[in-house]
Amino acid sequence: MTFLYALLLQVQLAQPCEAHDSMVARLSQIYGESRIGIGVSGPRVVFEIFANPLSKTWTIIRTSPSGISCLVATGFGWEMDEIGISI
Numbered sequence: 175m176t177f178l179y180a181l182l183l184q185v186q187l188a189q190p191c192e193a194h195d196s197m198v199a200r201l202s203q204i205y206g207e208s209r210i211g212i213g214v215s216g217p218r219v220v221f222e223i224f225a226n227p228l229s230k231t232w233t234i235i236r237t238s239p240s241g242i243s244c245l246v247a248t249g250f251g252w253e254m255d256e257i258g259i260s261i
Contacts, residue, residue, distance in 0.1 A: 191244040225252045
């Protein structure tokens with residue numbers, strides 16, 4: 175269990191973080207991704223999902239109240255489901 179905790183800590187410390195505007199610009203310029211979703215977790219953390227419908231790449235970032243965004247996950251093969259529900 176200690177090994178797993180140490181590994182998770184290393185992954186968390188290795189997460190790329192930067193100013194929100196800078197990260198969003200990078201996702202757009204390099205990967206052609208734009209925001210397709212946003213949500214709040216707890217009282218003070220925002221999660222956003224970015225995707226490129228042509229290349230099917232995607233990225234999830236979390237942003238703290240200080241305006242610093244950190245990479246949470248990236249991948250490929252993104253597909254949107256049309257569920258017909260509006261909130």
